[in-house]
Amino acid sequence: MKAILILVAGASLLLTTGCWGSLEIQTIHYVTAIGADYKDGEFVLYAQMLDFSDAAKLEGQAKTKKPTVYVGKAAGKSAWDAANKLQASAQQQLFWEQVSTIIVTENVLKADKHLEFLEFTNRYKEIRYNTWIFSTKENIEDIFKAQTFFKFSPLYTLLHEPKEQYRQNSSISPVRLYQFIRSLKDKARSSYLPSLTFNAAFWRENGKNMKLLEIDGADLFQTKRWNGWISRTDxxxxxxxxxxxxxxxxxxxxxxxxxxxxxxxxxxxxxxxxxxxxxxxxxxxxxxxxxxxxxxxxxxxxxxxxxxxxxxxxxxxxxxxxxxxxxxxxxxxxxxxxxxxxxxxxxxxxxxxxxxxxxxxxxxxxxxxxxxxxxxxxxxxxxxxxxx
Known part of the structure; x- marks a missing residue:
């Protein structure tokens, strides 16, 4: 009986000495932002991936290189179709739980495709409702590669962290995905998306103008319908x-x-x-x-x-x-x-x-x-x- 117990214990140890289905963190590709454009009857989906080691701020150590930004782009008849193409071309498994920002172009709004894209984000269960959401007239790839101060990760830009700037200058309030969806469904309220652009007028790096992100206005909606854009000045x-x-x-x-x-x-x-x-x-x-x-x-x-x-x-x-x-x-x-x-x-x-x-x-x-x-x-x- 004692011998049998020893054999059972040994077998249990062999079965629990590893996680066969686990993935090494360095082999996972984390998507940090997604963007949607609409051209020639197709959705164009963008995905931003960052090297998270660039986000580490070690005390007393200056950053010696600019952060690495990877941008994926795929077109499809639907947002699902484009997302599947991005996943098929990635070299490792894509994870979408770290998406902190969504951005849609004015082309999507003018084509009345924003509700279809929101349906995609709703059914893509990995994308959380507390992500930020913006609109833009700019090229999404350029926004995903926007410059930063002190060679910091793009995670420290307006795209991913708009709250800090809003505390100092409360012009146009940033919007979470769940807030936008909720206001769209409210028949008595209007909805809006802050719009992102570039501003190269105020900051320079080693004598060269820096193109930094800025909120320049908002796209307005009434009863789920896009009605137009109003500038920040107005x-x-x-x-x-x-x-x-x-x-x-x-x-x-x-x-x-x-x-x-x-x-x-x-x-x-x-x-x-x-x-x-x-x-x-x-x-x-x-x-x-x-x-x-x-x-x-x-x-x-x-x-x-x-x-x-x-x-x-x-x-x-x-x-x-x-x-x-x-x-x-x-x-x-x-x-x-x-x-x-x-x-x-x-x-x-x-x-x-x-x-x-x-x-x-x-x-x-x-x-x-x-x-x-x-x-x-x-x-x-x-x-x-x-x-x-």
Whole structure:
């Protein structure tokens, strides 16, 4: 009996001394980003792969070479067809669990193929819902090979990590895949994708201009349909109706010169919808925390507040009118009516769930809470009155 037990134990050890189905990590090809274009009736699928050793930041060691970026490209009648071609041509097994970013071109949006591509990402179970998603007019391969600072991995670019820049300058909020899909399905809300481009105007490396990634606008959708693109300049003011906004500087100009710079944070938005004469109207109140960063013109505190209030109101109304132009409720005003009175919203909404008109914003009020002036001093109101 003892001999039998010894033989059984020995056999068990032999069977458990290895993982026969396991793969060495260096033999696995990890896809870090995918992109979709649409040309000549076919999907063109791109895949970015990185050498993860390039991502290591060892203390006290400078990087001596630029990171290696591999880009795969395949065309097919569907995204599935193109993905299968990429996998068939890879030298080792492709793993898609590490995809952190998805990007689609304007060609996909204009051809109304974005829903078909989203169906592909939904059914490809390895691709997670918390990936970032962008749009672009640029060549996807060029975006996947975008330059970085200090020879860091592309994982440290706007493409893969947009949150850090947004904390400092909350212009257009980055979007997760699940957020985009959820908003597309919401019949009373608009959806958007931040659009990526290159900017070579500000940074140089060893005397040569660097082409760095930048968000230059957004592609807008209403009821799953792509309605058009709006530039970042024309979307200035969008951040004041976005509760996610963390920090955004605004310069006050006079005669093409800067009079003051204020940093605004934490907008609190209150929108009251009302139906009147078969039309929807909205009363908006927005409260902002403000910090004075620079003051170059002598003025009173009240004068500064009045000028900034007028400026911010103008920005919001401009964004509203840009949305009207492409038949999109950029500020999601209609959603507030839908939440408060869905029956009335249903009566007013057109075939694309649009309830706005040129006079839909009836009242707009900006409240600025002044928190800090730094070392700057305002002109006393009494002195200002005497000077007049």
């Amino acid at each position: 979307l200035t003011g969008w951040q004041w109706v976005n509760p996610k906004t963390q920090s955004y500087p605004v310069a006050l100009l006079a005669d093409d010169d800067i009079s003051a710079v204020m940093l605004f944070k934490k907008p609190r938005i209150h929108i009251r919808p009302q139906a009147k004469w078969d039309k929807a109207y909205f009363d908006m109140t927005i409260t902002l925390d403000a910090y004075l960063v620079e003051l170059r013109e002598a003025m009173t505190e009240n004068e500064l507040m009045e000028r900034y209030t007028k400026l911010l109101e103008g920005q919001i109304l401009h964004v509203f009118r840009e949305g009207i132009r492409i038949h999109t409720d950029v500020l999601n005003l209609g959603d507030t009516l839908y939440r408060s009175n869905p029956r009335v919203w249903q009566q007013m909404a057109d075939d694309h769930s649009f309830v706005l008109h040129n006079d839909a914003i009836r009242h707009l009020k900006i409240n600025i809470h002044f928190n800090d002036t730094g070392e700057y001093k305002f002109v006393p109101q009494k002195q200002k009155d005497e000077d007049k």
